[in-house]
Amino acid sequence: MAKVGVLLLNLGGPERIQDVGPFLYNLFSDPEIIRLPNPALQKPLAWLISSLRAGKSQEAYRSIGGGSPLRRITEQQARELQSTLRQRGIEATSYVAMRYWHPFTESAVADIKADGIEEVVVLPLYPHFSISTSGSSFRELQRLRQTDPGFAHLPIRCIRSYYDDPGYIGAMAELIAREIQACPEPATAHVFFSAHGVPKSYVEEAGDPYQQEIEACAQLIMERLERDLGHRNPFTLAYQSRVGPVEWLKPYTDDALHELGGQGVKDLVVVPISFVSEHIETLEEIDIEYREIATESGITNFRRVPALDTTPTFISGLADLVQHALEGPEVNLDQAAALSTKVKLYPQDKWAWGWNNSSEVWNGRLAMVGFSAFLLELLSGRGPLHALGLL
Ligand SMILES: C=CC1=C(C)c2cc3[nH]c(cc4nc(cc5[nH]c(cc1n2)c(C)c5CCC(=O)O)C(CCC(=O)O)=C4C)c(C)c3C=C
Ligand SMILES: [Fe+2]
Ligand SMILES: [Fe+2]
Helix, strand or coil, X not given: CCCEEEEEEECCCCCCHHHHHHHHHHHHCCCCCCCCCCHHHHHHHHHHHHHHHHHXXXXXXXXXXXXXXXXXXXXXXXXXXXXXXXXXXXXXXXXXXXXXXXCEHHHHXXXXXXXXXXXXXXXXXXXXXXXXXXXXXXXXXXXXXXXXXXXXXXXXXXXXXXXXXXXXXXXXXXXXXXXXXXXXXXXXXXXXXXXXXXXXXXHHCCCCCHHHHHHHHHHHHHHHHXXXXXXXXXXXXXXXXXXXXXXXXXXXXXXXXXXXXXXXXXXXXXXXXXXXXCCHHHHHHHHXXXXXXXXXXXXXXXXXXXXXXXXXXXXXXXXXXXXXXXXXXXXXXXXXXXXXXXXXXXCCCCCCCCCCHHHHHHHHHHHHXXXXXXXXHHHHCCCHHHHCCCC
């Protein structure tokens, strides 16, 4: 049997406070995170946004102990998946490839080559596909395959997403059911799915299937819970972690919490749906920020469902996915990253008057030119704003 490498993809997180700035710079340097018409602006903008955000972000990481637990948890998941596969007679070794912090994707690929791995299964630790998460990691792997013949020749089987996989749905339902049953009146407890958001344009203009996969996943979990518990609980789906001035998927988690509190909901079972590990968005944003908003809104029983981490049913579901991938055909990175309905945004085909896509693109371009001139003036200390005494 060939030596199998299972490559687990995740985002990565700063382990120490001093890592926060460089981690944010890496994140905002990614064109899949900030989609710009002009690639030359990516790095200056990444520098500016990461510098502006670092303080707020550091404060959040301080409140959860000074760093992200994501690497530790992901490495535990990798070890447990490897031992489950070996118990099933599959000689697999697992590797962790983070997108924006250590261990970086390059170093996982170097380990795969050094260990003489003969075929690779790529498994994102994102159950739902998004251009900004799995899509970005697939692209990074594609770049490495194009530049490294030693990696390019390995057969590869990519798992695109598994939001509807019975193993994953079952593991989620199991953890949610525990919290529902701990409520004083389990049948009426309100299930609140909070998914990481993405800008609305990802879905509506770039064809990101993320929202559709999140919605389908929430429905499947609710159906599974109904079967397991014998009652159908009310539920809400909302989107958290918005960054920047553009519109993101709605409803926003904070607005939805205010609304439910206003409707008199008292028992809320909060499910971090797009994450499979505890990290800053669960430990700080949900446990601290959203809990406070919920309490102020009159929700007296705020119960957060833990992230899957190394829950045995989740790990065995991941092992099933790897096993099925090995039994199936090769799935390359292009196939895994493909979008079914890609809408062309840049460049616009022809100019049109009015408040439309075309005008928005030109507004964006002019704003970027103005912004770059401002940045240049800030850095050089010379320019029209200085001449007018405004800087
Ligand atoms: C499904 C998961 C995630 C999606 C979708 C996603 C999109 C997305 N994220 C940002 C901006 C930030 N993300 C940050 C951290 C972070 N995000 C995810 C997951 C998804 N992101 C994870 C697992 C983490 C790491 C958390 C950790 O423990 O360190 C951050 C840094 C934290 C902060 O300052 O809030 C930013 C910024 C964008 C812009 C985006 C979609 C375009
Ligand atoms: Fe994020
Ligand atoms: Fe956040």
